[in-house]
Amino acid sequence: MTVVSRRAFLRTSGLGLGLGVLGGCAPAVRGDFLPRRGPRVVVVGGGWGGATAAKYVKLGDPGIEVILLEPNRRFVSCPMSNLVLSGVRTLESLTRGYGGLRAHGVRILHREASAIEPDRKRVRVDEGYLEYDRLVVAPGIEFQTEQVEGLAAAGDRVLHAWKAGPQTVALARELQAVRDGGVVVLSIPPPAFRCPPGPYERACQVAWYLKRQKPRAKLIVLDASPNIISKTGLFRAAWRAYPNLEYRPSNRVVRVDPDAREVTTDFGDRLRYDVVNLIPPQRAGTIAVRADLVGADGRWCEVNHVTYESVKHAGIHVVGDSTIGLPVPKSGTMANAMGKICAHQVVRLLAGRPPEPMAPVNVCYSWVNDVEAMAVINAYRIQNGKVVQVEQKLTPGQSAASGRNALAWARSIWDDVLA
Amino acid sequence: MTSSHRALAGPAACVLGLVAVLGLVAPAATPAGPRDPGYTKVFACSACHGRDGASRSDTVPVLAGMPAWYLKKAIEDYAAGRRPAAEMEPYAKMVLGLGVDDVAAYFAARPKAPTPIAPDPAAVERGGTAAQPCVACHGAEGKGDRSKGAPDLTGQPPGYLLNQMLLFKADTRSPGDPALTAQKALLKAIPDPQLADIAAWWASRR
Numbered sequence: 001m002t003v004v005s006r007r008a009f010l011r012t013s014g015l016g017l018g019l020g021v022l023g024g025c026a027p028a029v030r031g032d033f034l035p036r037r038g039p040r041v042v043v044v045g046g047g048w049g050g051a052t053a054a055k056y057v058k059l060g061d062p063g064i065e066v067i068l069l070e071p072n073r074r075f076v077s078c079p080m081s082n083l084v085l086s087g088v089r090t091l092e093s094l095t096r097g098y099g100g101l102r103a104h105g106v107r108i109l110h111r112e113a114s115a116i117e118p119d120r121k122r123v124r125v126d127e128g129y130l131e132y133d134r135l136v137v138a139p140g141i142e143f144q145t146e147q148v149e150g151l152a153a154a155g156d157r158v159l160h161a162w163k164a165g166p167q168t169v170a171l172a173r174e175l176q177a178v179r180d181g182g183v184v185v186l187s188i189p190p191p192a193f194r195c196p197p198g199p200y201e202r203a204c205q206v207a208w209y210l211k212r213q214k215p216r217a218k219l220i221v222l223d224a225s226p227n228i229i230s231k232t233g234l235f236r237a238a239w240r241a242y243p244n245l246e247y248r249p250s251n252r253v254v255r256v257d258p259d260a261r262e263v264t265t266d267f268g269d270r271l272r273y274d275v276v277n278l279i280p281p282q283r284a285g286t287i288a289v290r291a292d293l294v295g296a297d298g299r300w301c302e303v304n305h306v307t308y309e310s311v312k313h314a315g316i317h318v319v320g321d322s323t324i325g326l327p328v329p330k331s332g333t334m335a336n337a338m339g340k341i342c343a344h345q346v347v348r349l350l351a352g353r354p355p356e357p358m359a360p361v362n363v364c365y366s367w368v369n370d371v372e373a374m375a376v377i378n379a380y381r382i383q384n385g386k387v388v389q390v391e392q393k394l395t396p397g398q399s400a401a402s403g404r405n406a407l408a409w410a411r412s413i414w415d416d417v418l419a
Numbered sequence: 420m421t422s423s424h425r426a427l428a429g430p431a432a433c434v435l436g437l438v439a440v441l442g443l444v445a446p447a448a449t450p451a452g453p454r455d456p457g458y459t460k461v462f463a464c465s466a467c468h469g470r471d472g473a474s475r476s477d478t479v480p481v482l483a484g485m486p487a488w489y490l491k492k493a494i495e496d497y498a499a500g501r502r503p504a505a506e507m508e509p510y511a512k513m514v515l516g517l518g519v520d521d522v523a524a525y526f527a528a529r530p531k532a533p534t535p536i537a538p539d540p541a542a543v544e545r546g547g548t549a550a551q552p553c554v555a556c557h558g559a560e561g562k563g564d565r566s567k568g569a570p571d572l573t574g575q576p577p578g579y580l581l582n583q584m585l586l587f588k589a590d591t592r593s594p595g596d597p598a599l600t601a602q603k604a605l606l607k608a609i610p611d612p613q614l615a616d617i618a619a620w621w622a623s624r625r
């Protein structure tokens with residue numbers, strides 16, 4: 001963290017009128033650095049769940065001050081990012097700014113929340129803190145690198161590409177560079193993880209790319225689960241187009257050695273690779289663990305199904321991938337739905353009104369090649385205070401029409417989260 | 420100024436300044452507020468249909484400004500499986516449970532938001548003539564006619580309009596519905612490329 005001197009700060013702020021400040025400022029903060037003047041909601045994490053929640057609190061009651069803490073200056077969408085691996089899309093086309101949220105009156109600080117003090121209702125940012133009336137925590141996932149021997153030490157030599165960004169581009173480059181006849185290994189962790197159909201969609205995109213560009217190369221998918229865990233029949237059907245894809249279920253990777261370019265499974269089988277994409281086991285974002293919002297397994301946050309309030313700490317709500325216990329996938333659509341509902345309940349609770357039971361919805365599109373997609377659609381209801389699934393529907397198969405609907409969904413939901 | 424303020428003067432002022440700058444940005448035009456009984460019931464729709472039903476994509480229809488009677492009919496048709504659409508069926512059933520009238524009233528009260536997709540001008544030009552048979556039911560301006568059960572076609576995205584015509588042609592939308600026999604016979608006689616022109620025409624109308 002750079003500490004900007006007063007003179008340097010004045011120079012920057014004077015010159016850039018805001019933009020300069022935005023670009024150059026990461027000052028140390030101390031004490032109550034933004035004293036509260038009225039009802040205030042602080043949101044930790046400006047991804048799918050948090051950005052949506054911040055926007056919808058403002059829509060619900062513009063009189064509530066909303067402060068969003070998000071270290072990244074730009075939002076990069078994980079949905080559609082598997083298409084970057086196949087060269088069908090650029091990462092830039094999945095990247096958006098936070099200007100839309102600001103236009104709703106959300107105050108965005110590009111800072112990381114370093115701790116939460118539930119008893120004092122404060123979020124710490126380094127040496128400073130922000131007071132809140134209600135807090136929404138949406139930090140997404142973190143990787144349990146310790147679960148795979150050699151992974152932590154491997155650093156960027158073993159890519160996850162499971163948070164869209166530089167790793168996505170790096171993995172695409174590795175695929176472009178792989179020799180024809182090479183072996184690409186994709187390893188899928190045991191559930192629960194972000195985006196259940198995501199790894200299988202990724203398998204399609206990598207196989208599609210290799211089939212066209214490196215016809216003698218091969219993709220080996222090592223899945224910790226005994227079978228494809230989402231859209232099973234549809235993926236099986238899609239994979240018929242990919243004889244270069246070899247699926248090995250019940251193969252959990254327990255060790256990786258980037259020097260030997262080798263992974264080891266729980267059976268002790270060793271496999272040499274030219275390119276590896278190891279999707280590590282996952283847990284809730286670190287701040288949720290640090291703030292003692294996770295359950296006994298130390299991984300995920302249990303919440304009230306109506307308000308998304310943590311079962312462990314009053315006044316703190318958790319939405320998105322960090323949550324557990326609802327019969328729902330860890331998806332962007334779901335994080336967006338939770339963000340809206342949570343925002344609505346937060347507004348009601350701050351006004352002294354009872355929460356209003358509302359069920360989320362889900363849809364997940366998966367791309368099987370450059371133009372065709374398929375979807376799973378879930379509907380839920382609240383029964384005895386719990387979310388229960390009432391229906392799950394699949395598109396009849398893969399189609400270009402579903403691909404067009406997937407594009408429509410992405411465009412629309414990005415706006416719903418950010419515009 | 421409080422002491423904590425003063426203690427922070429340098430770097431903290433940077434954050435404060437940043438916030439002040441951001442605070443100057445005026446809020447966007449406020450959409451229908453939480454007081455509308457449909458407000459939370461349409462939470463799910465914006466993921467695909469855009470903010471307040473103002474779809475900006477080519478294949479998902481615009482709901483903003485849609486007459487309540489037609490939206491209600493569409494929801495009932497999806498829920499009953501008469502209009503097969505994997506994306507809509509579960510949500511249509513959900514809407515019936517939540518109260519379709521509130522949802523229909525919510526979108527009917529929004530200003531109409533024609534598609535921003537600009538169809539190919541040549542297709543629009545050809546479509547003007549090709550679309551003549553539509554006016555018998557949808558009206559001279561294509562604005563729809565409730566007495567005939569015909570919706571407003573204007574300003575819907577071209578991709579969506581074309582999809583629906585293809586579904587009618589294949590008799591997969593409202594299959595076997597006697598009220599639509601003549602309309603489907605008409606569509607069957609029109610080659611697909613011409614249907615695309617017709618879609619372009621109505622998409623371009625306001």
Ligand SMILES: Cc1cc2nc3c(=O)[nH]c(=O)nc-3n(C[C@H](O)[C@H](O)[C@H](O)COP(=O)(O)OP(=O)(O)OC[C@H]3O[C@@H](n4cnc5c(N)ncnc54)[C@H](O)[C@@H]3O)c2cc1C
Pocket residue numbers: 044045046047048049050069070071072077078079080081082111112113114138139140141161162163164194195198285286287319320321322330331332333334335363364365366
């Ligand atoms: C390859 C891939 C494909 C996918 N495809 C789909 C799809 O097609 N459809 C779909 O619905 N979902 C899809 N997903 C899943 C989707 O991306 C996630 O479910 C979604 O991002 C979850 O939202 P979230 O808000 O919980 O987390 P995120 O979107 O990850 O947001 C978390 C944010 O919190 C911030 N943060 C973390 N810690 C702190 C802190 N201490 N202080 C401040 N900020 C912090 C992070 O910087 C981040 O911006 C896909 C995921 C992947 C990896």
